[in-house]
Amino acid sequence: MAPYESDDSTIAGEADDLRAGRRKAARYVVPVAVVGVAAATIGLVPALADSGDPNLPKISAQQLLDKIAKSDVQQLSGTVKVTTDLGLPNLGGLESSLTSAAGRGSGDGSSADPTSKLTELASGTHTLRVAADGPDRQKLSLLENAAEYSLIHNGKDVWGYDSQSNEVYHSTAPDDGAARKKQEQPPATPDQLTKDALKAVDDTTSVTVQGTAQVAGRDAYRLVVKPKDSGSTVGQITVAVDAKTGLPLKFTLTPASGGAAVVDAGFTQISFAKPAASTFDFKAPKGAKVTEGDQGEHAHGKAKGGLKGVPKGDDRHGTPGKDSGKGPDGMKVLGKGWDSIATFDTGGKGVPSGAEAGGQFGSFLDSLGDKVTGKFGSGTVFKTRLINALITDDGKVYVGAVSKDALVKAANAG
């Protein structure tokens, strides 16, 4: 209250003032209430919308595997969220400049080259859009800030379009059906990841059906794939399989060490309607720089190679780098199933130890890996959350999705 207003105040006036003061203070309840309601909405609506796990008829693991194998979804469009956390240090800008440099080094220098683009999927969270209409027409788009990278397969053409730099990459798909079939699903979708993971299913694996889930508004079974051996760094793989179509909707790979999933790829929205034909109709925009790629098979190999940071069934069979076609000679696979370890001899000196390199650089090297010793001599173990590698001082390399101890054991035996 301003002081001058109380000049002629009576007792009744003071009571009035007090009431008025309370009324004024009460007005601030409105914005506070708005904030409260908003916070409650943000907190509660997802919880309320979660209608619990759907009731579905019981199904055995084998039946579900058959269902996945038989699944023949030809037409779909949807949004996929992929989160990858390999536990690699976050290099931020450095990383992207490294990957784009790598992409450029490997070929033609177009930023629309699938290799350089899909490498980005190896870390962080990304939103993808997929659309498919039969074996001949697919589209995969990587949504970026105010830009998009699209990989479009239409008939015999494969187009990559990077809207940020306005560059186009073009190659032709192989004509033979088998190769085309391979190219059919873009990598990194739950579907593709699951198919790769299920290739690794053998007697060292336990496969069970554990309840149901709701993914992208669809009822799904939860298939849990677990390595039986304890040496693997793979904790378990959970796949949500659409109850109606048998299409894997969500793929989650949890490491044995616990914590967040290493790979989590799932549809957030999906529709089985036929996508508009214009979706796959691509013509290089005027003025865009077009880079002609090699034959489709090669492009495919490159695209997969670009994703080699994402662990897949193939890799767990002990052939990391196979996809890129650059695997070193003389590679051997020790063990089988999930515990398999790839080994090869670089013939070199291995990684110089900190003492040899000396100084600060040496301690930097040491900080990257753990020194280990065993019957084989000594070496350095480089760890990520999924793949571990042991490089011995005499130049032998052991790589696998297995624990450090398993690597040392393999080195001792070899």
Place this chain on the structure above:
Amino acid sequence: MSRAETAVPRELGELRTPSPLWTFGLLRSELVTTFRRWRTLALLAVLAAVPILVGVAVKIETSDGSSAGPGRGGGGGGPAFIAQITNNGLFLVFTALAATLPFFLPMAVGVVAGDAIAGEANAGTLRYLLVAPAGRTRLLLTKYATVLAFCLVATLVVAASALAVGAVLFPLGDLTTISGTRISFADGLGRSLLIALVVAASLIGIAALGLFISTLTNSGIAAMATTVGLLITVQILDQIPQLHALQPYFFSHYWLSFADLMRDPVYWDDLTKNLGLQALYAAVFGSAAWARFTARDITA
């Protein structure tokens, strides 16, 4: 405040039931006052100049046939869509909006919103406005409507200037969406209008924030400076990765989602988040401004 002031409506309450026309008259006079100010016109002129600068710069850079923007390797240089301008002038609209939205547009809105109440108080005209009699809630709503009208006009000025410059300097025609599909020029024009509306709507939050700050002080300059300062602070905080848990609640966080309208099909997730967030800011700071303004002493 004052029994004197609360008493006035109480006594006149029976005599005066203001007609909707009166509100409209108040709004019209506010609009005329705002848009006739040299300050407002200067702000709009600056906004109109941005697309001209961008357009001329791109034209000069590409006059030797090279492509604009981030060329090889796709670094993050330049505002969004800049690589496409040379091939289609319509993209200048999107580039200009992307270039002005982070700072120029909200700064202009902050100036107008910060001035709305505090400027009147500063000039000593606020009490005359209230004596008019306008009613405090009504005056506040009118002021907010005027600020929102300025948001829309400012955005449309940028878009129209960009379209004119784009049409003069670059070819027009069918365009390629960022998803790689083609849409007709008419469709493209429709989308750019939609984008302009979304950009204008993105400014609702800072307009409400500015209005609230404007009710806190009697100094127009202080209100403008605080609003623009807050804008800059939030923009900086939005860049700090450690704050990622808070960032979805910053009013500027989803601003650039308007680019999602250029995807095919349109990706609505972030757009709806943006609009919802702006509505939330308008509700919170609008009601806070109301609580403050209807309860405070008007001394100037």
